[in-house]
Amino acid sequence: MAIPKVMGIETEYGISGPGISEFNPVLASSLLINTFAGALRRIRWDYEQESPLRDARGFEPVQEREPTEEDLGLANVILPNGARYYVDHAHPEYSTPEAATPRDLVVHDKAGERILERSLELARELLPPGERIAVYKNNTDGKGNSYGCHENYLVDRATPFSRIVRDLTTFFVTRQIFTGAGKVGVESTRVEGANVPYQLSQRTDFFEAEVGLETTLKRPIINTRDEPHADPDRYRRLHVIIGDANMCEVATYLKVGTTGLVLKMIEDDALPDLSLDGAVRALHEVSWDPTVRATVRLADGRTATAVELQWEYLDHAKRWAKEQEDTPDNAAVLERWERVLEGLEEEPLSLHRELDWVAKHRLVTAYRERDGLAWDDPKLALIDLQYHDVRRDRGLYHRLAASGKVERLAPEEEVERAMRQPPDDTRAFFRGGCIRRYPDAIVAASWDSVIFDVGREALQRVPMREPLRGTRDHVSDLFERAADAATLVDLLQG
Amino acid sequence: MPEQKRVQKKGGGAGEDADAGQTTAAEKGEKLKEEMDEILDEIDEVLEENAEEFIKSYVQKGGQ
Numbered sequence: 001m002a003i004p005k006v007m008g009i010e011t012e013y014g015i016s017g018p019g020i021s022e023f024n025p026v027l028a029s030s031l032l033i034n035t036f037a038g039a040l041r042r043i044r045w046d047y048e049q050e051s052p053l054r055d056a057r058g059f060e061p062v063q064e065r066e067p068t069e070e071d072l073g074l075a076n077v078i079l080p081n082g083a084r085y086y087v088d089h090a091h092p093e094y095s096t097p098e099a100a101t102p103r104d105l106v107v108h109d110k111a112g113e114r115i116l117e118r119s120l121e122l123a124r125e126l127l128p129p130g131e132r133i134a135v136y137k138n139n140t141d142g143k144g145n146s147y148g149c150h151e152n153y154l155v156d157r158a159t160p161f162s163r164i165v166r167d168l169t170t171f172f173v174t175r176q177i178f179t180g181a182g183k184v185g186v187e188s189t190r191v192e193g194a195n196v197p198y199q200l201s202q203r204t205d206f207f208e209a210e211v212g213l214e215t216t217l218k219r220p221i222i223n224t225r226d227e228p229h230a231d232p233d234r235y236r237r238l239h240v241i242i243g244d245a246n247m248c249e250v251a252t253y254l255k256v257g258t259t260g261l262v263l264k265m266i267e268d269d270a271l272p273d274l275s276l277d278g279a280v281r282a283l284h285e286v287s288w289d290p291t292v293r294a295t296v297r298l299a300d301g302r303t304a305t306a307v308e309l310q311w312e313y314l315d316h317a318k319r320w321a322k323e324q325e326d327t328p329d330n331a332a333v334l335e336r337w338e339r340v341l342e343g344l345e346e347e348p349l350s351l352h353r354e355l356d357w358v359a360k361h362r363l364v365t366a367y368r369e370r371d372g373l374a375w376d377d378p379k380l381a382l383i384d385l386q387y388h389d390v391r392r393d394r395g396l397y398h399r400l401a402a403s404g405k406v407e408r409l410a411p412e413e414e415v416e417r418a419m420r421q422p423p424d425d426t427r428a429f430f431r432g433g434c435i436r437r438y439p440d441a442i443v444a445a446s447w448d449s450v451i452f453d454v455g456r457e458a459l460q461r462v463p464m465r466e467p468l469r470g471t472r473d474h475v476s477d478l479f480e481r482a483a484d485a486a487t488l489v490d491l492l493q494g
Numbered sequence: 495m496p497e498q499k500r501v502q503k504k505g506g507g508a509g510e511d512a513d514a515g516q517t518t519a520a521e522k523g524e525k526l527k528e529e530m531d532e533i534l535d536e537i538d539e540v541l542e543e544n545a546e547e548f549i550k551s552y553v554q555k556g557g558q
Contacts, residue, residue, distance in 0.1 A: 012557040018548065025555060089557035142549065147557030215558040241558065366530045367537065378545040385552060386542060394540045405533065 002264035002324075003235075006098050006154040006426055006467040007256055009109050011245050012091040012147040013116055013390070014136035026074065028133050029092040032119035033075035033085050035126065040439060045076045045086070046446035046461075078445045080436035081421055082428030083108070085115065089216070091147050092116065092135065097428030098447075098467055101329050102257035104423045106249050107410045111418035113137055117390045118419075137245045138388035139202035142381055144187050146206040148215065149245035151256060154467055155236040157228075159267045164238065165211055165222050167266045170274040170298075171259070171313055172221050172242050173283045174306035176201045177292050177348075178340050179255040181244035182357030184364060184375065184384040188284060196288045197375035198364065200357045202244045204287035210279050215241050221279060229447035231465040238263065247388060247397035249409040250354040254340060257333035261317050270320045274309060275299040290361060292348045307344050314338060353407045359400060360387050430470030433479055434488075441485030454486040462492060 015032075017023035034041050076086035082097030094112035099105035116135050123133060140146045155164070180200030188205035199205075212220035225239040240259070246252040265271050275298065276282050282296035286306045295303040304312075314337050321330045343351045351358045364380050373379060389395035392402065400406045422432035427448075434442060434450050443459060444451040452460040464470055482488035542548045 014552075014554050016552050016554075018542070018551070090555040091557050141552055141554040143553060145554045145556040147554060150558065216556060362530075363533065363537065366534055370534055378549045379541075381549045382542060382545040383537065385549065386540075396537060396540070399536055399540060400533070403536075405529075 002267040003154065003156045004100060004468060005260035005263060006100055007102070007105050007260060008096045008098050008152045009105060009112075009252075009256070010093060010095040010148075010150045010152070011109070011112060011137060012088060012093045012149070014138055014141065014147060014388070015091055016134050016136075018132060018134055020131050025090040026087060029087040029090065030075040031123050031126070032092050032116070032133065032135070033077060033087065035122040036115060036119040037075070037077040037079070037085065040079065040435065041075065041077050043078060043435070043439065043442050044444040045078070045084070046444040046449050046451055048446070048449065078431065078435055079115075080432050081108070081111065081418060082423070082426075082432035082435075083112065083115075084447075089147065092119075097422045097432060098426040099423050099428075100425045100468070102253050102260060102333060103329070103409065104425075105256050106253045107414050107418045108423065109246075109252055110249065110410070110415045113390050114415060114419055117392065120391065135390045136385060136388040137247060137390055138181065138385065139245055140183065140187060140206075142183075142185065142187070142385070146187075146203060146219075148203070148241055149243055150215075151240040151243055151259065153238045153240070153260060153263050154230065155238045155263055156267050157232070157234050157236055159236075161224070161236075163269065164263075164266055166273060166275055167271045168262065169210060169221055169279050170276050170309060171262050172240075173276060173279055173286055173296065174309045174313075175255070175258065176204065176244075176283075176286055177306045177310065177344055178351075178355055179243055179246065179251060180204075180287065180355070180357040181246055181251075181388075182360035182384070184380050186288070198290055198361060199287045200290060200292075201287040203242060204283055207242060207283055208280060221283060230467050235467075244356070245388070246356055247395075248354060248356045248359060248406055250336070250340075250407055251356050253409055254333070254336060257329075258313070258317075258337055261321075261330065261333060262313060265316060265320050268320065271313075271316055273299070274312065277301075290348070290357070292344055307341060310337075310341055310344075314341060353405065356387075356397070359397070359406055360384065363387070363396060424472040425468070427464045427467050427470035429472050430464060430475050433475065434485075437479060437482075438485035438488065452485050452489055454484075454489055456486075460489045460493075462489070 015025050015028055017028060074087040078084055084095040086093055096108040096112060099108055120133060120135060139149060181202045183199050183202045186196035186205060207219045207221055209218050209220040211222045213224050221242055223239050223241045228235045228237045243255055277297040277299050285294050292307060293305060295305050297303050318334055321334060349358055352362045364383055367383060387396040392398040422428035431445060431450060441452050441454055442450060443453045448464045450462045454460060478491055482491055
């Protein structure tokens with residue numbers, strides 16, 4: 001039986017200091033985070049359960065841990081909405097709280113953008129006149145340096161990892177047709193001199209392997225990091241590193257909604273073998289073709305387009321869903337998935353209100369035609385970059401959104417609430433509630449723990465090994481009865 | 495070309511319907527062009543100055 005898909009998105013944002021000589025991205029990222037977090041920055045991240053080098057295939061860690069962010073004293077905070085906001089690899093990174101539905105995750109991913117935007121406004125007041133920091137929710141600097149937007153899905157530990165690899169690889173190769181954020185040009189070293197003026201994905205050029213543990217070099221389509229942040233006997237956390245950071249809410253919704261459904265089908269062994277003959281090559285060929293007509297070859301000798309393979313996944317998902325308890329979330333994802341595939345089949349460029357790669361393609365194409373620009377004109381690269389600017393008055397995606405030219409899925413008030421409030425129905429509700437109610441009594445916290453100092457001899461560590469426990473239903477009474485952290489700890493232990 | 499295909503589809507009827515379809519398609523095309531012009535004007539207003547320099551100086555340390 002498939003288990004519920006608790007999900008989250010971690011986004012490394014691009015950061016620069018236009019006009020600042022000797023810009024230091026690490027310090028600038030810390031400044032943004034600390035300014036936003038205020039007094040909350042005192043609470044440490046609890047690293048006890050973390051093991052980013054453990055491998056899902058069962059290998060032992062192969063190298064010593066690098067110094068952690070904690071060792072280096074970099075900003076790393078937990079927010080009252082249950083999110084983690086920290087410096088990673090010289091980028092500000094925002095990890096959403098765990099969400100139980102695709103729509104909630106869309107809202108919290110967007111709330112992350114707003115938190116970066118708000119951080120910029122607060123930090124501006126501290127910078128000398130004439131200096132500013134710019135932040136982009138994208139995945140490449142256009143010069144061969146990439147930074148990630150990772151998805152995380154709770155998966156049943158009993159599911160054989162080999163089946164995940166088999167069934168998910170083809171899905172990832174083909175889902176780019178709706179998850180791609182669009183890119184002017186090509187950065188892959190595989191195709192020197194290739195003629196790729198525009199492609200679907202920001203990230204694809206950086207993927208060179210089918211399966212592996214790495215995330216910063218020789219990146220694999222399926223990442224094997226095995227660090228569940230939950231009961232390791234029951235769960236995996238599938239760490240997906242291949243996605244683009246999306247601005248369009250429909251694209252984010254489909255990205256996590258369809259991937260969640262496919263993972264449930266994998267848990268139920270409900271998919272046929274759609275293995276590709278050369279997944280890495282196919283991945284690139286799909287991204288490099290904005291007509292969405294390129295064919296890939298399957299291991300059984302068939303050829304098919306990415307749209308056709310997505311139809312196969314959708315057909316299986318519909319059949320699978322019929323046998324499940326009817327959930328409105330499944331139905332809504334299936335319905336949107338079908339509509340977008342129909343659009344991609346009939347007229348891909350009609351999806352400029354839904355998909356980033358199409359919205360950006362439309363801007364770049366119109367600009368090119370009006371001003372007679374060549375594809376390598378820096379103005380087009382600038383449009384590509386500024387599409388992802390998080391400022392609502394300057395970011396090009398946000399200008400489209402402001403005048404209703406892209407489709408929003410959630411009202412802005414809901415996004416604003418998500419900047420402060422965790423989702424109701426995951427353990428993020430407990431984590432965020434503790435941070436908001438008892439900030440002075442918390443020494444550290446993490447995905448699966450909160451550590452209290454309530455003035456007793458020992459610190460009190462509250463483990464949260466079940467991602468679906470600690471919800472509003474479970475703990476709102478508890479919170480109401482516990483006026484202070486000491487009472488909370490006593491009630492939990494009682 | 496996908497764009498052509500869609501226009502043909504819309505104007506593919508016979509007699510009066512075809513005429514009506516073509517008028518609508520033309521009006522729609524005009525409206526789309528106006529909308530696009532508006533968008534491009536707005537981009538002109540907000541786009542960072544000196545594109546070449548701006549893009550050259552946007553260099554990131556690689557991440558995950």
